[in-house]
Amino acid sequence: MEDCSKHILCRDAAALAHFWACLEEEVHKNENLTEVDVANKLLEFRSVQDGFMETSFDTNIYSVTDVHSFPQIIPAGFGANGAIIHYKPEPESCSRVDPQKLFLLDSGAQFVDGTTDITRTANFSEPSTREKECFTRGHIALDQAVFPEGNPSFVQDGFARSSLWKIGLDYCHGTGHGVGAAFNVHEGPQSISFQYGNMTPIQNGMINLLHVKDAETPNRFGGATYLGFEKLTFFPIQTKMVDVSLLSHAEIDWLNCNHAEVWEKV
Known part of the structure; x- marks a missing residue:
């Protein structure tokens, strides 16, 4: 990957970086976002990247409402959508983003030079001990x-x-x-x-x-x-979701090296 700025994986990662930064800011402003708003916002950031064609599958937005079942269940939509595999938000039935709940985004894009599929989990407030252990x-x-x-x-x-x-x-x-x-x-x-x-x-x-x-x-x-x-x-992986005490020295090195590589490439 000699010129990462032109590579599909880096273009998609750049779109996601802009999107997540914008999303977190809007959540903390109490923008009252719906799941559909989030999916549309991600599409907006991806669509300005060179070679973008469309999403590679319907964007799945998940939350876990009961931390005692996490991660034994498939992560699913906010609130009542909490146990639906590959849940797709619809305007007439979707939930609103709750900053107090785990937020999982499973999405991908189709570019002229390839396809992406990426999932990340985040918490816009403070994760519980249980959430951090399961995540780590x-x-x-x-x-x-x-x-x-x-x-x-x-x-x-x-x-x-x-x-x-x-x-x-x-x-x-x-x-x-x-x-x-x-x-x-x-x-x-x-x-x-x-x-x-x-x-x-x-x-x-x-x-x-x-x-x-x-x-x-x-x-x-x-x-x-x-x-x-x-x-x-x-x-990047959201570090506040990580319980460092559960990681070995080699795993901590892996996390640091991973983020250093992301910083360098993206």
């Missing part, structure tokens, strides 16, 4: 994973869930999937998910919302090639 026990282990080439797609799913499993929590959604252009945002045959028992071998060059690449290892037992992941999403 996340996907860093998957991002750092190294594994032999040819492992079935579903095997990597456990890396992302292992920290949650240790305290008896889980989430009812897949972890990663291929991303194809021309509106086929969920593209197979690979899929990092426990749901389908996908036996498709993970190979160098695949996309699972992360880019699969060769990993440098000091050993190659049995002559195997080892693989790891490269990030494709250059957007």
Whole structure:
């Protein structure tokens, strides 16, 4: 990615950075935003980027109203929309943005040179201890994973869930999937998910919302090639949602390096 300013991933990340900054400011001004307002505002920021065509799927805006069920449920819309998978806000039924609730945005864009799919969770006030713990026990282990080439797609799913499993929590959604252009945002045959028992071998060059690449290892037992992941999403993680006491030194370094890379590229 020699010239990141021209790259689809950086253009989309720049649009998201402008959008999130604007959204947080408006929320704190008590602008009384609806979910539809938020989706339209995001579309506005994305549409000014070079090569933008349209959204790659309906923008999903989620909130968790009961922190005791988070993250065991699929994050869903504000208020009564709290348990709908891939909830799409509609003008006649959508909720208003509540700064006291967790806010999750799942969205993507179709550009002439590719497709994006990104999810981020934030809190516009102060997250609870429960929210921070559930948020922190996340996907860093998957991002750092190294594994032999040819492992079935579903095997990597456990890396992302292992920290949650240790305290008896889980989430009812897949972890990663291929991303194809021309509106086929969920593209197979690979899929990092426990749901389908996908036996498709993970190979160098695949996309699972992360880019699969060769990993440098000091050993190659049995002559195997080892693989790891490269990030494709250059957007920050809200640090106030992170319980640093739950992270290892290596995970803290990962978070700092991730944000340094985002700052440099975006």
